[in-house]
Amino acid sequence: MESKVLVETKDLTKEFPTKSGSFGKNRATVHAVTDVNLQIFQGETLGVVGESGCGKSTLGRLIIRLLDPTRGQVFFEGKDLGKMSVEELRSQRKQMQMVFQDPYASLNPRLRVRDLIAEPLITHKVNKTAKEDTDRVEDLMRKCGIRPEFMYRYPHQFSGGQRQRVSIARALALNPKLIICDEPVSALDVSIQSQILNLLGDLQQELGLTYVFISHDLSVVRYLSDRVCVMFLGKVCELGVTRDIYANPLHPYTKFLLEAVPIPDPKYRKDQKDMLTGEIPSPVNPPSGCHFRTRCPYATERCAKEVPQLHEVEPGRTVACHLFDK
Amino acid sequence: MFGKKKLAAAAVTTNPAPAEGTAWIPADGLEPIHVEESAEAEIAPNQTLWEQFWSIFKHNKVALISLIVIILYIVVCVGAPLFAPYDPLAQDLSQGLAKPSPEHLLGCDKLGRDVLSRMIYGGRISLMIGLFPTLVSMTLGTILGITAGFVGGKVDMIIMRLADICMAFPSLLLAMVVSYTIGPGFLTIFLALSFVNWAGTARVVRSEVLSLREKEYVEAATSIGVKRWKIMLRHILPNCLPTLIVMLTNNIPGNILTESSLSFLGIGAQPPMTSWGLMVYQTKSYLDRNPTITLAPGIAILILVVAFNFLGDAVRDKLDPRLQEQ
Amino acid sequence: MDDTILKIRGLKTQFFTSKGVVPAVDGVDITVRAGEAVGLVGESGCGKSMTAMSVMQLLQHPGRVVDGEILLKGENLLKKTPRQMCDIRGNEISMIFQEPMTSLNPVYTIGKQVMEAVRQHQDVSKEEAKKIAIDIFKRIGIPEPEKRFYSYPHQLSGGLRQRVMIGMAMVCNPALMICDEPTTALDVTIEAQILYLIKEMQKEKGTAVIMITHNLGVVAESCDYVYVMYAGKIMEEASVYEIFEHPTHPYTYGLLNSIPKTTEVKDHLFTIRGLVPNLLSLPKGCRFCTRCDKAMKICTEYEPDLYDIGDGHKVRCFLANKEVMASGK
Structure with missing residues (x-):
């Protein structure tokens, strides 16, 4: 199954300057994303997992250029997004959309659902008449499982799950190729989560969408993703086909992360020996060399001195760890 | 709320199954059935704009009374020639300082002019000063505040420093300065109040915009490709409305009061025209002999100001869709 | 010997809002024995947190307990005065919240706050309190406890803050600790640490724990007995092994099967259709x-009532009532 590369990132890096202390005299840099090289293939779901502060959300925003990278490039179908003019980029946005985490915050409370879903259509002047827009909105609402009768209601009249359906309908309005899903189900109830996950899966099959699925929940990522990218403190530490990564995690961090997920079955209770100790280091002042070494039981001197690079250990499987770098 | 009677525990309408026997089970009781939630149970009903507007007053008697009072004031003052029993300028020295009587309901001032008629005509000036400088200054302030907040950088700096300069002048002093240069009168007050008040609005709007532009729905609109000025108009401005309305209902009575003070100082409305503030000023020395003619315009100001404040609170609570959910 | 710590019987908590009376908790029976960890699972609005707040009597206006009794070691908490409740809270029952930052005062050092908690309920001098506090910090795994004593809450990470909260909750050896979504705001690796810490403290001091969560993984990890709540009522209760192996209520079954797992691959997730119910307009019969x-x-x-199907496994569903199911055939 060799398919076309839709998005490629080259040394993508984002640093946020922060100020602290009185009069902001202590300038520091948050290294949100550091040197990320990724290929996203047409029609696949790339899962991005990691804990808070690992830069996964920033990465998503960099890919569709909601944020400008400090360094590096993003190629969408071979075109460099960084070299585009404001107008070109605006029109490029038809191809790439985003579904946000919080369905309460990502919908303007003062607009009716019809206007929210039609906004991308109007912005890019897809249809000539308002009637056509309304028809399309109706179609989208039906597709996403919201009754079209509710078109003239406000977001606050809906529950969280329905609002997330509205966000998805809105993201689909322009028939995009790529959708970035930034924790789309983590604000939802368990019984609603599965509805939304199934909806995302069905839509992908029907419309041939490409997803970048960002989540801290490893089980959700496993369900939806074809490939998984594990991030720690702004860096990719492991990338590979979902099944392989979950069955045989190579990077120590991936291993511990998978161990830590509480499994909904009391037969698999953990004991302490598999547990990762310590706290997540601050992205303002990450440890030298390998960022993970302060928590890693296998750390050696080399890990403190040298930054591990991503190595291909088997076809389609890359790991950034000195243990696998002969 | 305090003072209200304690609510009784409500019986929840469930129909518990009898514990014993099976006689209560209907013959077809075990047939499978597919139950759907009714659409109305799912979400709160929608309201038209007019219904929303009316619902402000349905449960809030104070707001309703305030609205009626304000409308009455406006009707009476606009239609002054219809309602005023006498010519406000007609003097009848024989009636000088007359006590209230069936002919002159609120009595007469020292020149024998009917106080009720003078109040009705004077209200025109007071209301105009309340409304127009407020509208002008708030429109100006909103435009500048949004520009400052949204554009940021140098533009923001210049606008806000200008605002600081304007805020540094007390409006009373400023009006005095203006009146000494262009002479006292309606225009003076108008200019002075407009000049000072825009700055307050601009500041509040700017800080509102600064917090609103970080909202996820603004980011969502950007990701769709909506142009910046459209984001400002569609997503940011409407969400500033509750704040603006509260400011409006604060500024109107504020300006009416300032006009009163200015007239009281003799640099507002000029005789023989009158306003409520001026009437208080002109009759203050007869407070001991005929208190009605001083108190009546004073109370008129008081009632109007209080009515505006109550109305403002009620409208603000209703305009915020998020507050309605509770 | 009766080792029941907490017995809740027929608890009804209602909220008197302008739109009507919301039956947040609608007749709940819960029993917690000494040293036992009891899970209270459900989705948002099912009344699990309100049950806890009713026990602590921290309900906010317009909520009120309208019926039932809450027996802590045989004494009805609903009959206590606010002053007596103050002594019970923190001393006999303590509580841990989802977001530790909101339960810690940002202007005091964590050391001072733990000391306060000690001195609130124990008659000790400042020096002794400080020693107790540092001992606790050591126990709950705070690195460099002497130094951290002088840290402010915002200087700690979320995981450390939650540790401090657990330390504060355990200061007076309470008989019961209520954990309201203690790990929901934390990262996976930190979550595992905190769950382990709670388990350890529980084992060490013999404290009973009520674990309120929406995460079935957390329940499986840390509880002995589970209550599943839905729209204010208990839908199913059983020991943790029983409920995960034989979920009998269609709601429990649906919940367990609708969550994706890291251990298995599925093409399609099982879903429970529809929406989380509106407590103001519940259906007439079964609320599910x-x-x-x-x-x-x-x-x-x-x-339906809660029907016992053996081994203390109770289900609120006609399908579990043999008598009813036999009547049709």
């Missing part, structure tokens, strides 16, 4: 019938 795929006609007419 509008979302249930196994609903029968009687479900829309009568509300």
Whole structure:
């Protein structure tokens, strides 16, 4: 199954300057994303997992250029997004959309659902008449499982799950190729989560969408993703086909992360020996060399001195760890 | 709320199954059935704009009374020639300082002019000063505040420093300065109040915009490709409305009061025209002999100001869709 | 010997809002024995947190307990005065919240706050309190406890803050600790640490724990006995092994099967259709019938009771009542 590369990132890096202390005299840099090289293939779901502060959300925003990278490039179908003019980029946005985490915050409370879903259509002047827009909105609402009768209601009249359906309908309005899903189900109830996950899966099959699925929940990522990218403190530490990564995690961090997920079955209770100790280091002042070494039981001197690079250990499987770098 | 009677525990309408026997089970009781939630149970009903507007007053008697009072004031003052029993300028020295009587309901001032008629005509000036400088200054302030907040950088700096300069002048002093240069009168007050008040609005709007532009729905609109000025108009401005309305209902009575003070100082409305503030000023020395003619315009100001404040609170609570959910 | 620590019987908590009376908790029976960890699972609005708040008597206006009794070691907490409740809270029952930052005062050092908690309920001098506090810090795994004593809450990470909260909760060796979504705001690796810490403290001091969560993984990890709540009522209760192996109520079954797992691959997730119910307009019969795929006609007419199906496994569903199910055939 060799398919076309839709998005490629080259040394993508984002640093946020922060100020602290009185009069902001202590300038520091948050290294949100550091040197990320990724290929996203047409029609696949790339899962991005990691804990808070690992830069996964920033990465998503960099890919569709909601944020400008400090360094590096993003190629969408071979075109460099960084070299585009404001107008070109605006029109490029038809191809790439985003579904946000919080369905309460990502919908303007003062607009009716019809206007929210039609906004991308109007912005890019897809249809000539308002009637056509309304028809399309109706179609989208039906597709996403919201009754079209509710078109003239406000977001606050809906529950969280329905609002997330509205966000998805809105993201689909322009028939995009790529959708970035930034924790789309983590604000939802368990019984609603599965509805939304199934909806995302069905839509992908029907419309041939490409997803970048960002989540801290490893089980959700496993369900939806074809490939998984594990991030720690702004860096990719492991990338590979979902099944392989979950069955045989190579990077120590991936291993511990998978161990830590509480499994909904009391037969698999953990004991302490598999547990990762310590706290997540601050992205303002990450440890030298390998960022993970302060928590890693296998750390050696080399890990403190040298930054591990991503190595291909088997076809389609890359790991950034000195243990696998002969 | 305090003072209200304690609510009784409500019986929840469930129909518990009898514990014993099976006689209560209907013959077809075990047939499978597919139950759907009714659409109305799912979400709160929608309201038209007019219904929303009316619902402000349905449960809030104070707001309703305030609205009626304000409308009455406006009707009476606009239609002054219809309602005023006498010519406000007609003097009848024989009636000088007359006590209230069936002919002159609120009595007469020292020149024998009917106080009720003078109040009705004077209200025109007071209301105009309340409304127009407020509208002008708030429109100006909103435009500048949004520009400052949204554009940021140098533009923001210049606008806000200008605002600081304007805020540094007390409006009373400023009006005095203006009146000494262009002479006292309606225009003076108008200019002075407009000049000072825009700055307050601009500041509040700017800080509102600064917090609103970080909202996820603004980011969502950007990701769709909506142009910046459209984001400002569609997503940011409407969400500033509750704040603006509260400011409006604060500024109107504020300006009416300032006009009163200015007239009281003799640099507002000029005789023989009158306003409520001026009437208080002109009759203050007869407070001991005929208190009605001083108190009546004073109370008129008081009632109007209080009515505006109550109305403002009620409208603000209703305009915020998020507050309605509770 | 009766080792029951907490017994809740027929608890009804209602909120008197302008739109009507919301039956947040509608007749709940819960029993917690000494040293036992009891899970209270459900989705948002099912009344799990409100049950805890009723026990602590920290309900906020317009909520009120309207019926039932809450017996802590045989004494009815609903009959206590606010002053007596103050002594009980923190001393006999303590509580841990989802977001530790909101339960810690940002202007005091964590050391001072733990000391306060000690001195609130124990008659000790400042020096002794400080020693106790540092001992606790050591126990709950705070690195460099002497130094951290002088840290402010915002200087700690979320995981450390939650540790401090657990330390504060355990200061007076309470008989019962209520944990309201203690790990929901934390990262996976930190979550595992905190769950382990709670388990350890529980083992060490013999404290009973009520674990309130929506995460079935957390329940499986840390509880002995589970109550599943839905729209204010207990839908199913059983020991943790029993409930995960034989979920009998269609709601429990649906919940367990609708969560994706890291251990298995699925093409399609099982879903519970419909929406989380609106407590202001519950259906007439069983409150789950509008979302249930196994609903029968009687479900829309009568509300089932909790039926015992053996080994303390109770289910609020007609399907679990043999007598009812036999009547049709």
